[in-house]
Amino acid sequence: MTSATILGGIAGTTLTADEAAFFREADPWGFILFGRNVESPDQLRALTAALRDAVGREAVITVDQEGGRVQRLRAPHWRNWPAPLTQADAGPRAMWLRYHLMGQELRAVGIDSNCAPTLDVAQDATHPFLLDRCLGSDPAVIAGLGRAAAQGLLDAGVLPVVKHMPGHGRAQADSHHDLPVVDADADDLSGLDFAPFRALADLPMGMTAHIRFTALDDRPATSSAKVVDLIRRDIGFDGLLLTDDITMNALPGSHADRARASIEAGCDIVLHCNGDVAQMTPVVEAAGPMGPDARRRADAALALRHAPQRADIPALLAEWQSLTGAIA
Numbered sequence: 001m002t003s004a005t006i007l008g009g010i011a012g013t014t015l016t017a018d019e020a021a022f023f024r025e026a027d028p029w030g031f032i033l034f035g036r037n038v039e040s041p042d043q044l045r046a047l048t049a050a051l052r053d054a055v056g057r058e059a060v061i062t063v064d065q066e067g068g069r070v071q072r073l074r075a076p077h078w079r080n081w082p083a084p085l086t087q088a089d090a091g092p093r094a095m096w097l098r099y100h101l102m103g104q105e106l107r108a109v110g111i112d113s114n115c116a117p118t119l120d121v122a123q124d125a126t127h128p129f130l131l132d133r134c135l136g137s138d139p140a141v142i143a144g145l146g147r148a149a150a151q152g153l154l155d156a157g158v159l160p161v162v163k164h165m166p167g168h169g170r171a172q173a174d175s176h177h178d179l180p181v182v183d184a185d186a187d188d189l190s191g192l193d194f195a196p197f198r199a200l201a202d203l204p205m206g207m208t209a210h211i212r213f214t215a216l217d218d219r220p221a222t223s224s225a226k227v228v229d230l231i232r233r234d235i236g237f238d239g240l241l242l243t244d245d246i247t248m249n250a251l252p253g254s255h256a257d258r259a260r261a262s263i264e265a266g267c268d269i270v271l272h273c274n275g276d277v278a279q280m281t282p283v284v285e286a287a288g289p290m291g292p293d294a295r296r297r298a299d300a301a302l303a304l305r306h307a308p309q310r311a312d313i314p315a316l317l318a319e320w321q322s323l324t325g326a327i328a
Contacts, residue, residue, distance in 0.1 A: 001027070001289035001290070002027050002028070002029050002289060002290050002295075003026050003027055003028045003029065003284045003287055003288070003289060003290070004029065004263060004268065004269055004270060004287040004288060004289060004290045004291070004294060005026070005028040005029060005259075005269065005270045005271075005272060005283065005284055005287045006028060006029060006030040006031060006032050006060070006062065006242065006269055006270070006271045006272070007023070007026070007028045007030075007031055007032070007272055007280055007283075007284075008031065008032040008033065008034060008245075008271075008272065008273035008274065009272065009273075009274065009275045009276055009277065009279065009280045010031070010033070010036075010037050010047075010051075011036070011276065012036060012037065013036075013037055013038070013039045013043050013047065014043075014046070014047060014050070015047060015050040015051060015054065018277055019054075019277065020050065020053075020054045022277045022280065022281070023051065023054040023055055024054050024055065024056075026280070026281075026284045027055050028055070028059070028284070029059065029060065029269055029290060029298060030059050030060035030061060030062060030113070030269075031051050031059060031060075031061045031062070032061075032062050032063060032064075032115075032271065032273055033047075033048075033061065033062075033063045033072060033111065034063075034064075034072055034273070035072050035074075037072075038072055038073055038074075040077055041077055041108070041109050044073075044109040044110065044111075045109050045110050047110075048061050048109060048110025048111060049110060052110075060112060060113050060159065060301075060302070060305075061110060061111050061112060061113065062111070062112075062113035062114065062115055062159075062161065063106065063111050063113070063114060063115065064114075064115045064116070065102055065106060065111075065114050065115075065116065066081075066083075066084055066115075066116045066117075066118060066133055067080075067081030067082055067083060067084055067087075067098070067102070068081065068082060068083025068084065068085075068086075068132055068133065069083065069132070069133070070133060073105065073106070073109075078105050079101070079102075079105065079328035080328060081098065081102060081328050082324075082326050082328070083132040083133065084116075084117070084118065084132070084133055084134065084135055085122065085131065085132040085133070085134055085135065085136070086132065086326075087324055087326070088135050088136045088141070088145055090323045090324045091145075091323070092144050092145055092147070092148035093148070093323060094320055094323040094324050095135075095145045095148040095149045095152065096148040096149070096151060096152040096155075097152065097316055097317075097319055097320035097323070098149070098152065098320055098324075099114075099116070099117070099148070099149040099150075099152030099153050099156075099160075100152035100153070100155055100156050100311070100316065101152075101156075101313065101316055101317060101320065101328075102114070102152075102153070102156075103152060103153040103154075103155070103156025103157065103158035103308070104156045104308055104311060104313060106156070106158050107156055107157045107158055107308045111158070112157060112158055112159060112305055113158060113159040113160075113161060113205070114153055114158050114159075114160060114161065115161045115163060115207060116149065116153070116160060116161065116163075117135065117145070117146045117149035117150060117160065117162060117163075118130075118133045118134055118135065118162075118163055118164070119135070119142055119143070119146045119162050119163070119167075119196040119197055119200065120133075120134050120163075120164055120167055120168040120169040120193075120209075121134065121136075121137060121139055121142060121167060121169035121192055121193055121195075121196065122134035122135075122136060122137045122169055123137060123169050123170055125170060125171075125172050126169050126170070126171065126172075127171050127172055127173060127174055127180070129174040129176070130168060130169070130171065130174075134169065135149075139192060139195035139196050139199075140195075140199075142196040143195070143196045143199035143200060146162065146196055146199075146200055147199075147200060150162065150200065150203055154304060155308075155309045156308045156309065156311075157305060157306050157307055157308040157309075158308075159204055159205055159301055159304060159305055160203060160204070160205065161205040161206060161207050161242060162197065162200055162203055162205070162206045162207070163206065163207035163209075163244070164207055164208065164209035164210075164211070164244060165197050165206045165207065165208050165209060165221075165231050165235070165237065165241070166189070166193065166194045166197055166209065166221065166227065166230060166231055166235055167189065167192075167193030167194055167196075167197065167209065168180075168209040168211055169193055170182045170184060170189075170193060170211075171209075171211050175209070175210040175211060175244070175248055175249075175250035176248050176249065176250070177248075177249050177250075178249065178250060179210065179211070179212055179220055179250040179251070180210075180211045180212070180250070181211075181212045181214065182211060182212065182213050182214065183214050183215070184213070184215065185215050186213075186215045186216065189213060189215065189216075190234065194230075194234065194235055197231075197235050197237065198234075198235045198236060201235055201236040201237045201238075201239075202239075203237075203239055204239045204240060204297075204300060204301035204304050205239050205240045205241075205242065205301050206231075206237055206239055206240070206241055206242065207241075207242045207243070207244055207271070208221050208222040208227075208228075208231075208241065208242070208243050208244055208262075208267060209221045209222070209244065210222050210244050210248055210250035210251055211250070213227065216230065219261075219265075220250060220251055222243045222244060222246075222251065222258075222262050222265070222267065223251065223258065223261035223262050223264075223265045224265055225264070225265045225266055227265075228241070228265050228266035228267060229266065232266070238297065239297055239300070239301065240268050240269060240294065240297040240298050240300075240301050241266070241267050241268045241269070241297075242267070242268070242269045242270075242271050243258075243262045243267050243269070243270050243271050244271060245271050245272070245273040245274070246258040246259055246262065246270055246271065246272055246283070247272060247273055247274045247275060254282070255272065255275070255279065255282065255283050255286075256282040256283055256285070256286040257286070258270075259272070259283045259286040259287045260286040260287070262287075263286075263287055263288065268290070268291075268293070268294035268297055268298070269287075269290075269294065269298075270283065270286075270287040
C-alpha cells in the first residue's frame, strides 16, 4: 500500500540499488529533490525516470523552486530566477509568466510539482529566512499574485504546493533551527495571516508551517489537530495537506515521532527530506499507508496533472523581461 510520505533521501545524482530497493518496498506517494540531486537535464530526466520505475507508477516528484535563495535547479542549465518579493510589483501577469516558464523547465526534466507559491504575509518581524520569499504584505495582493503563480504552474503541467499553512509571516525564528512562537490573537491571525490561504483554498496541495500559535494550541501547527481542523474548516482547504520537512529542528521528538504526530493531527502526507535508508525506514512505518481521505485528495490533485501547454518560450520570456526589467 502506498505510504503517506514524500521522501527526499536520495544521496546523489543517480539512484543507488539500495535506494531503489527501499523505495520499491516503501512505495512513497512521491519524492522531493534537492541541489545534491541536480547536475544536468539529461541526468535529471534519468533520475526522475528511475524513481518512477522504482515504485512502478507515475509518482509525483516535487522540488523547492521558488527563485532567489530557494532554487534547486540553477544556471548554467536553468534560469536563475529573482527572489519572489522582488517581482511582486510587476503584477499578476508577470507572476504567471515567471511560474509558467519555471514550470516548463521543471516538467521538461520529469518534475511535476513545485513547492510554491509562498503565501505567507510579510511583516515587520518576518525572519530573514522567509522575508524575500513572500509575495508582499497585503493579503489581497498576495492572493492575486499567488493565484497567478499557481495557475502558471498548473498550465505548465506542474502541481503547486502553497505554503506555509496557515501562515508563517509572523515567525521571528528560522524553523529549520528553532520553533517560532507567535502570540497574536486569533482574530488578527484570521484577518491577516490566514486570508491568502482562504482565498486560494481550492488549490490542490498545501504545506503546513512549523510554528506555534499560542492563541490556538500549545503544539506546532504541523502536529496540532486544532490547527489542521482550522485549515480544513475555517480556511476551507480540502486539498492534499503535506507537512513541511519533518527533519527541521522546530519539531520535538524523533523523526518517527514527528511523522506519527503529524498524521494523527490530520496531515495527509509526511515530507521527509534528508536521511538515508536507515533513517527513512522508521518514518515510513510511523506514517503508515495513506488513508481514504488522503487518497481522495491525492487523486483530485493528480487529476489536475496534465501535459504542459504548448508555449512560445522566447516570446513569454521576452514579455516577462519587459514587465519586470529583470533577466533570468
